[in-house]
Amino acid sequence: MTKRIVLIGHPVAHSLSGAMQQAALDAAGIDARYELWDRAPIALPGAIGELRDDDFLGANLTIPHKERAVPLVDRLTEEAQATGAVNTITREGRRLVGHNTDVAGFDVALDRLVGRQKMPRQAVLLGAGGGSRAVTYSLIRAGFQRIVVFNRHLHRAEALVRHFARSAAHMDLKAMPWHVSIIESELARTKLLVNATSIGLADDASPVPGDILPPDLLVLDLIYKRTRLLRDAEAARDTAMDGELMLLHQGAAAFTLWTGQEAPLEVMAQALSEARAGGLRSAEGEPAGDGDETGSQTEGETGGQGVAGADDSAETATAGATAGAGASLGTGAAAGAGSSGG
Numbered sequence: 001m002t003k004r005i006v007l008i009g010h011p012v013a014h015s016l017s018g019a020m021q022q023a024a025l026d027a028a029g030i031d032a033r034y035e036l037w038d039r040a041p042i043a044l045p046g047a048i049g050e051l052r053d054d055d056f057l058g059a060n061l062t063i064p065h066k067e068r069a070v071p072l073v074d075r076l077t078e079e080a081q082a083t084g085a086v087n088t089i090t091r092e093g094r095r096l097v098g099h100n101t102d103v104a105g106f107d108v109a110l111d112r113l114v115g116r117q118k119m120p121r122q123a124v125l126l127g128a129g130g131g132s133r134a135v136t137y138s139l140i141r142a143g144f145q146r147i148v149v150f151n152r153h154l155h156r157a158e159a160l161v162r163h164f165a166r167s168a169a170h171m172d173l174k175a176m177p178w179h180v181s182i183i184e185s186e187l188a189r190t191k192l193l194v195n196a197t198s199i200g201l202a203d204d205a206s207p208v209p210g211d212i213l214p215p216d217l218l219v220l221d222l223i224y225k226r227t228r229l230l231r232d233a234e235a236a237r238d239t240a241m242d243g244e245l246m247l248l249h250q251g252a253a254a255f256t257l258w259t260g261q262e263a264p265l266e267v268m269a270q271a272l273s274e275a276r277a278g279g280l281r282s283a284e285g286e287p288a289g290d291g292d293e294t295g296s297q298t299e300g301e302t303g304g305q306g307v308a309g310a311d312d313s314a315e316t317a318t319a320g321a322t323a324g325a326g327a328s329l330g331t332g333a334a335a336g337a338g339s340s341g342g
């Protein structure tokens, strides 16, 4: 019987994960289909409930469901518990296990970005959604001593800081209001800037003005295209990298969890770059305003999804053009030291 793996999100159309995971399943000779399920938040409990059936190997979760999925599974792994976010589900019989493979994906991306330099100890993190939680956890584990989280809605950054109170007890994890002057002064004393907002995904906006970027910064944008932020960073003589390597490695970790097999990284990387060249975007971050069906969010919808598209959706679009410009991924080529994404 053909097994099923689903990506649950809202929206999920044009997912890069679909191309990447189906290519991996086919290459490994696994009789399974990777399906995209567009489910509004109100339908999430029902969708996750369906996964208990025998024909499912598991699922991925994306915007806006990662945090909401936490109470809907039977057990959480350490990463899912620690982050309060689930991006992968596996089955143990009829029980569901929630994992967070974004952490492993970010670990790889960070290592590649830092390269031979000493791992920095201070970071500025923009955004406080599910992706940001994975980044925060990874940075804490990597030994960072100071992380300042800026978010448009400060309360969400404060909730993130409270969530990590115990694991960050030994270091300085702070939420700060989104003011350019405060971000600028924090950047002056940091080495790493991570964008975990969806600003720049649907249009060519940047979360911060280019002229506040100091030189010699390491800049990682979780969005997997050559965003304005990354271009500005290169112009400021920073080292810049997009989110493609993170996407690849979170996907590879999920593949292994579902199948018990090592992921065919080269195949997945190839499928990703073909999908990018073909103009597909990942459901990992498609903003709400991008697909017209998402405009009317269900009740209880908070920031992440509803916000991104609200503002500049008129300029949507650049997925094809910008994506194609991204770094050829390969499993080893993503880091764009000073020149990401050609």
Ligand code: NDP
Pocket: 062, 063, 064, 066, 102, 105, 126, 127, 128, 129, 130, 131, 132, 151, 152, 153, 154, 156, 195, 196, 197, 198, 199, 201, 222, 223, 224, 243, 244, 246, 247, 248, 250, 284, 285, 286, 302, 303, 304, 305, 307, 308, 309, 311
């Ligand atoms: P969430 O929906 O959980 O969070 C979205 C974040 O973006 C929030 O901090 C939100 O702020 C902020 N934001 C959105 N629009 C605006 C705006 N117009 N102005 C200011 N802030 C804004 O999404 P995720 O955390 O899951 O994803 C965030 C980004 O990270 C996406 O672009 C996604 O593609 C990327 N990502 C990439 C991954 C990869 O593998 N490369 C993995 C995970 C995420 P507020 O709370 O104030 O609304």
